Amino acid sequence: MRKPVEISDLDAGHPIAIQKETLHDQVANRIRDLIIEGYLEPGSRIDETKLVQQLGVSRTPFREALRTLAAEGLIVIRPSKGSIVRKLTREDVYSMLEVLAHLERLSGELACQRASDEEIDDLLKLHGEMLVLYEKRDRLPYYKLNQEFHSRLSELSGNETLLRHQGMIQAQLKRIRFIGNRKPEYWAKAVSEHNEMADALKARDGARLGEVMSRHLMNTWDRVKDIV
Amino acid sequence: MRKPVEISDLDAGHPIAIQKETLHDQVANRIRDLIIEGYLEPGSRIDETKLVQQLGVSRTPFREALRTLAAEGLIVIRPSKGSIVRKLTREDVYSMLEVLAHLERLSGELACQRASDEEIDDLLKLHGEMLVLYEKRDRLPYYKLNQEFHSRLSELSGNETLLRHQGMIQAQLKRIRFIGNRKPEYWAKAVSEHNEMADALKARDGARLGEVMSRHLMNTWDRVKDIV
DNA sequence: TATCCTCATTTTGTATACAGAATACATGAA
DNA sequence: TTCATGTATTCTGTATACAAAATGAGGATA
Structure with missing residues (x-):
């Protein structure tokens, strides 16, 4: 009943x-x-x-x-x-990426401090799935999992304000990033950075994780700078 | 004419x-x-x-x-x-300060990279005026100049997005910070931190300036944690 | 007394109406 | 033609009207 x-x-x-x-x-x-x-x-x-x-x-x-x-x-x-x-200028986009990269760094640092072992394991498992998709060059599913990876990592920071502001900037950049993603030549690099992230996360090395995440995001600039 | x-x-x-x-x-x-x-x-x-x-x-x-x-x-x-x-919870306030401190750090780093010598000189001059007011224990004018100091320092970052997001968080915290500022016992500490900032700025030591600014802001938590 | 139901009142969400500002168009002068 | 000026039309900003939902006050029932 x-x-x-x-x-x-x-x-x-x-x-x-x-x-x-x-x-x-x-x-x-x-x-x-x-x-x-x-x-x-x-x-x-x-x-x-x-x-x-x-x-x-x-x-x-x-x-x-x-x-x-x-x-x-x-x-x-x-x-x-x-x-x-709103039409984003080159300066708009760069300044957003600069801030977003810095916020990603904070995400990484906090996640290493605050996430439970289980949460980290889950995320590493997700990372493993991404690698499989990469081997198969299965672009769209990889893309989806990648988004999930980053949003879940941010959630592990346990900071609502951080999440909110990341979300706001992401929303503004989403369109332009989508266009930039049509170039496939950065994929291998992105995957190797994700490997670094996984290592740092496993070791709970916040400084390193933060550094990689920030660097990882700033690659976006290379992908989009020609279209603004 | x-x-x-x-x-x-x-x-x-x-x-x-x-x-x-x-x-x-x-x-x-x-x-x-x-x-x-x-x-x-x-x-x-x-x-x-x-x-x-x-x-x-x-x-x-x-x-x-x-x-x-x-x-x-x-x-x-x-x-x-x-x-x-909106009624801010303790967690809200802490998470906002955490993000804001991190953004202040970025402000400091960028300002050291991008500000002109003249802009830095102007800011140091403002710092000097604040010291005079502190000696006279002239609370309200100090408070006003302090706000100007921080907002001008952020402007020197040359990053509009950074400014915007700092502003949003500041607006949400303004009320509660105002209440917290009724306790005067942190003033001396704040002034000494401002001295550190001035030194770092003079030397264009971005890492140090960022660190002090972040620490400086996190003091706010001590002032407000009992009223949320 | 406490709980549920009913109905009146208030409040909220959405649509519409209207005035004023901006824009587009047309006419006429140089 | 090009520019200027006046007028018609469209669009924007604000007020108001109306319907649906929420709230609150009795009153009936257990």
């Missing part, structure tokens, strides 16, 4: 609670995806009338969503002149 | 252009101040009806402002249940 539903079970976040996403949030997520996937080009105007019709919502939640995206740095609202998708 | 006004002079940002702040932005700034100054207590509900009346605006720009503040992490919007001023 099933345990009866308690009031406390209905709190937000609990699996039983049906999640009601407001229109605002749905719209924000949708537009975010449109930007990341390249349907809305950087620098182009966001046609309120058109998008509102296509999404089937009124202007109120739509404009609220724009405010959110503006605060996230994905779009720019020019008073009385409409909104445009 | 005055130089005639050129078209290019009318670009946004130029002193001649009249600045028109939207209601939305004004409201966001206003509420931000109310939170930082403690008129809106952490955890308390934000009474839309009341505030809208007091501010003399309609709900539309008001709610847009809330979205902005939510994205900044100053308030929490609970769907269908109203908004509350």
Whole structure:
């Protein structure tokens, strides 16, 4: 027999609670995806009338969503002149990578201090799977696992603020990194760096892990510097 | 005779252009101040009806402002249940300080690499003025100059993204730091650390400057840990 | 008394309406 | 033609209206 539903079970976040996403949030997520996937080009105007019709919502939640995206740095609202998708300059991208690399370093250091042996083992197991995919040159699954590897490593830092700010910068760079990833010539290097990370993690050598992670990220610059 | 006004002079940002702040932005700034100054207590509900009346605006720009503040992490919007001023947990504060300290370190390192001799001299001059105020135990002017010192040092990093993320975390911590600053017993220590910073800056020793700045900020934890 | 139900009230989320600003267009002068 | 000026149209910002959800106050029942 099933345990009866308690009031406390209905709190937000609990699996039983049906999640009601407001229109605002749905719209924000949708537009975010449109930007990341390249349907809305950087620098182009966001046609309120058109998008509102296509999404089937009124202007109120739509404009609220724009405010959110503006605060996230994905779009720019020019008073009385409409909104445009933010176009990152070369300097923007470099400064973001610089900060992100530095945050990755902190992730690495904290993860070595705070992760449990089990958590580290799990991550090393994931690393092993990535190696297998690399041998098979199985690009897309590798890419997915790579993202998971990095996000899980960051989680091991046990620092919500760190996670949040990494996430914000990642979101802004996602589009441009995606374009940069079409060049395959950096894969071998990336894998060797991942091996270094695995070693450092195994040894809980925070300084080393942090250094590799930071260096690893800064490679991104080589991949994207020609497209900004 | 005055130089005639050129078209290019009318670009946004130029002193001649009249600045028109939207209601939305004004409201966001206003509420931000109310939170930082403690008129809106952490955890308390934000009474839309009341505030809208007091501010003399309609709900539309008001709610847009809330979205902005939510994205900044100053308030929490609970769907269908109203908004509350975000109440930082102990963990929130510690994680923010941890990240902020790490970002300060980066500021220091970059500033040593990138600042001009003149910029460094100006900052050292400012440091000198702070020492004078410390000798006179002139608390408030010292506090103001201290803020300017840190923000100008960060600017010398030449990294807009760094500045932005530092600013976001600072805004969230501002209220609680203000409360913590009522204890005066850390002043001497702070001044000695500032001396260290000045030395490192003079020598353009980025690693050392970064280390001191990070340590300097982590002192904040001692001042605020009892009030969260 | 405590718990549940019902209904009135308030609050929230979304849509729409309207005014003012920006933009596009067209007409006329040099 | 090119530029300037005035006008129509579109778009943006704000207010208001309305529906749905949440809250709160009785009152009935055990």
